[in-house]
Amino acid sequence: MTSTDSAHIDTSIEVTDLHLQYGSTAALAGIDLQLRPDRIIGLLGRNGAGKTTLLSILAGHRRATSGAVRIGGLDVWETERMRDVFLIGEGEAASDSGRLRDRARFVATLRPNFDRALFDTMLTMFELDSRTRVSKLSRGQRAAAGVALALASRSPITILDEAHIGMDAQNRYALWDLMLADYAAHPRTIIISTHHVDEVANVLEDVVILEAGTVLRHAIVDDLVGSAATITGPTSRVDELVEGMHVVADRSLGATREVTVTDVDTAALRTRAGSGVRIDTAGLQDLFVHLTTAARQGDAAAQTAPQEASA
Amino acid sequence: MIDDSQPIYLQVAAQIEEQILSGDLAPGDQVMSTTDWATFLRINPATAAKGINMLVADGLLHKRRGVGMFVSDGARTTLRHRRHDAFFVDHVDPLATEASLLGIPIDDVVARLRATAAAATNGATHNPESTASTSSVTESE
Numbered sequence: 001m002t003s004t005d006s007a008h009i010d011t012s013i014e015v016t017d018l019h020l021q022y023g024s025t026a027a028l029a030g031i032d033l034q035l036r037p038d039r040i041i042g043l044l045g046r047n048g049a050g051k052t053t054l055l056s057i058l059a060g061h062r063r064a065t066s067g068a069v070r071i072g073g074l075d076v077w078e079t080e081r082m083r084d085v086f087l088i089g090e091g092e093a094a095s096d097s098g099r100l101r102d103r104a105r106f107v108a109t110l111r112p113n114f115d116r117a118l119f120d121t122m123l124t125m126f127e128l129d130s131r132t133r134v135s136k137l138s139r140g141q142r143a144a145a146g147v148a149l150a151l152a153s154r155s156p157i158t159i160l161d162e163a164h165i166g167m168d169a170q171n172r173y174a175l176w177d178l179m180l181a182d183y184a185a186h187p188r189t190i191i192i193s194t195h196h197v198d199e200v201a202n203v204l205e206d207v208v209i210l211e212a213g214t215v216l217r218h219a220i221v222d223d224l225v226g227s228a229a230t231i232t233g234p235t236s237r238v239d240e241l242v243e244g245m246h247v248v249a250d251r252s253l254g255a256t257r258e259v260t261v262t263d264v265d266t267a268a269l270r271t272r273a274g275s276g277v278r279i280d281t282a283g284l285q286d287l288f289v290h291l292t293t294a295a296r297q298g299d300a301a302a303q304t305a306p307q308e309a310s311a
Numbered sequence: 312m313i314d315d316s317q318p319i320y321l322q323v324a325a326q327i328e329e330q331i332l333s334g335d336l337a338p339g340d341q342v343m344s345t346t347d348w349a350t351f352l353r354i355n356p357a358t359a360a361k362g363i364n365m366l367v368a369d370g371l372l373h374k375r376r377g378v379g380m381f382v383s384d385g386a387r388t389t390l391r392h393r394r395h396d397a398f399f400v401d402h403v404d405p406l407a408t409e410a411s412l413l414g415i416p417i418d419d420v421v422a423r424l425r426a427t428a429a430a431a432t433n434g435a436t437h438n439p440e441s442t443a444s445t446s447s448v449t450e451s452e
Contacts, residue, residue, distance in 0.1 A: 040355055176353055184346040184356050202319060202354045222358055226318040275408060281317055 009084060010072030011037040011156045011189040013058065018067030020053055020213075027053045028064065029213035035191075035206070037072075040183060042200055042221070043193040044288050045210035051193045052089070054210065055161045058191075059087035071157065083110065086155035088146045088163045096134035100145055103134060104152070111153040118182065119152035125174050126167075139166045147175060151182060157189045165194070176203050197285035209288060211295045221284060228262045228287055229269055233277030241273060248290040260290050319354055323362030331371065331386050332394075338387075342372060342380040 013035040020028040028050050035041060045051045056062040058069055060082040069076040071084065096103065100123065108114040123130055126144040128137075137145060143166035150158050164172055180203060183190060192200055207224065209217040217224070230249075231238055235257040242259050249260040260282050270279050282290070314322070330336040343351070348359040363380060366372045371386040410420050 039357075173353075177350060180353065180356065181346070181350050184349060202352075202358070205355045205357045221355075222318055222320055222361060275405070 009156050011084075012072060013157070013189070014068075014070040014073075015054075015058075016068045016070075018054070018057065018069065019065045020050075020057065020062075021065045026213050028057075028067075031067070031210075031213070031215055033208065033215060033218060035189070035208075038187040038189055039205045040179075040190045040192070040203055042197070042204040042207045042284075043191055043210065044195065044197055044207060045193075046195060046292055049210040049292075050213040051210055052161055053213075055087060055159050055191065055193060058157075059085045059159060061087060083112075084155060085157040085159065086111065086150050086153045087159040087161060088150040089161040090143070090163055090165055099131055099133050100128065101130035103145070103149060104130065107149050107153055111155055113154035113156075113186075115152050115154055118154075119148055122148035122152060122178065125178065126171050140168055140171070143167045144171055144175075151179060154182075154186055154188065157191070159191045159193075161193045164192075165196070172199065176200070179203070197288050198283070201284035204284075207284065209291060211292050212299075216295055217291055224262070224287060225281065225284055227264055227266060228260065228282040229264060229266050230258060230260045230280045230282045230286075231269070231273070231277060232256065232258045232280070233273075237277050241269070241277065248287070248294045260286065262287065262291070319352075320358050320362035320365070323348055323352070323354075323359050324365045327363070327366055328371070328390055331382060332390055334387070336382050338382050338384045340382045341378075342382065344379060 013033070015031050015033040015035075018028050018031040019026065031050075031054060043051050043055065053062070057064050058076065060076045071081050074081050076082065076085070098106075104114075104116065104119050108116065120130065123145075126141070126148065128141060128145060128148075134142065134145065143163060147160060147163050147167070150160060150163065164175060167175065176199075179190065192204070194200055201221070204221050207217070207219055207221050208215060231241060233241075233256065235252065235255055238257040238259055242261055245261040246263050247259055247261055249258075251258050262282075266279070266281075273279050317325075327336070327342060336342065342363070345356050345360045345363060348354070348363070349356040352359070363372065367374060367380070369389075370383055371389060372380050373383050374380055406420065407417070410417060
């Protein structure tokens with residue numbers, strides 16, 4: 001197209017005090033976020049945590065009740081910005097009667113960076129034919145086609161809202177390989193929302209964990225995982241080691257205790273632990289489960305014992 | 312290739328260190344790029360870069376602008392020195408503890424270590440010289 005190379009726009013995203021109210025239910029209850037530009041970001045949360053709601057507001061598909069979303073300093077509602085964000089959700093375009101190549105042509109008219117060759121490569125990879133009508137595709141094929149459109153759009157901000165969920169394992173692996181290679185060549189912001197964390201954990205650079213419409217955690221994955229540990233050993237030794245630490249999970253089997261802690265100096269912990277106590281890395285999926293579970297238990301505890309909540 | 316034993320960037324660094332120690336990567340050799348590592352291990356490029364940059368900061372690798380990443384002179388010696396102390400703490404001490412737990416005499420452990428080390432040495436030298444003799448045996452058909 002023209003000289004407008006929107007691949008190099010500032011893709012930092014600033015979300016300020018975002019609320020979305022459905023009647024008496026708060027889907028988003030005050031989100032504040034500053035997303036670094038050109039990262040692969042994971043948006044994690046349990047069902048109903050507000051992932052899809054937040055993403056649809058980021059993409060300008062829906063208005064918030066209050067608060068602001070700025071991309072590169074500009075309001076997301078500016079037409080120029082809306083062109084730069086591509087959101088694809090799960091099972092999108094189910095009733096589309098056109099062919100895949102028509103979809104591609106349509107997307108290309110709206111997205112100046114759309115790369116038809118990349119789209120065709122992905123179709124081949126996913127064993128899809130561009131002449132097939134979208135309505136004739138299976139659930140998994142439709143998901144694959146949607147993801148292919150999203151990545152081939154090379155939109156400065158590309159959002160996969162559980163878009164990959166219906167794809168089979170072979171295609172998902174192929175997708176991550178291609179996404180990493182294309183991202184390295186064309187850095188941009190890619191937001192992946194999912195609650196199947198294990199599979200995407202390694203491809204993410206940053207992570208945002210939502211819980212009950214608020215941000216529970218926003219971190220660099222390496223920092224979060226690098227400062228967490230699972231400690232297993234005799235109860236008394238483990239108790240002594242984790243004294244004063246932020247414990248997010250805790251279970252006992254006889255005289256053995258297994259505790260997961262976050263925000264610790266794991267190197268120092270290993271040195272202090274010595275023999276007889278095992279220190280393991282806690283994976284992102286485990287931390288996600290522990291942190292969200294602890295948050296709910298914390299809420300419950302805060303409601304029953306409000307005087308201790310400030311501890 | 313990637314497991315949960317430690318953060319991924321440390322595993323990337325460890326894999327390159329292994330290649331330097333084994334001699335697969337010699338001084339002056341080019342190391343796979345951040346992107347190559349990222350796609351090969353299916354990890355985020357920033358994570359791969361973090362591991363590689365750690366080795367650059369340690370002086371084991373150096374960057375040549377616009378060309379890539381290379382193994383520095385003396386990298387293998389540096390690594391051997393650094394791993395020397397850790398070796399006794401990480402491997403020998405637990406071995407002694409486990410042997411005593413199982414009631415295995417230390418002399419038996421030492422004998423086994425000698426035998427394994429001898430086999431490893433023979434195996435390691437078979438490449439250039441002894442391959443000829445090995446193949447001459449099999450070729451005498």
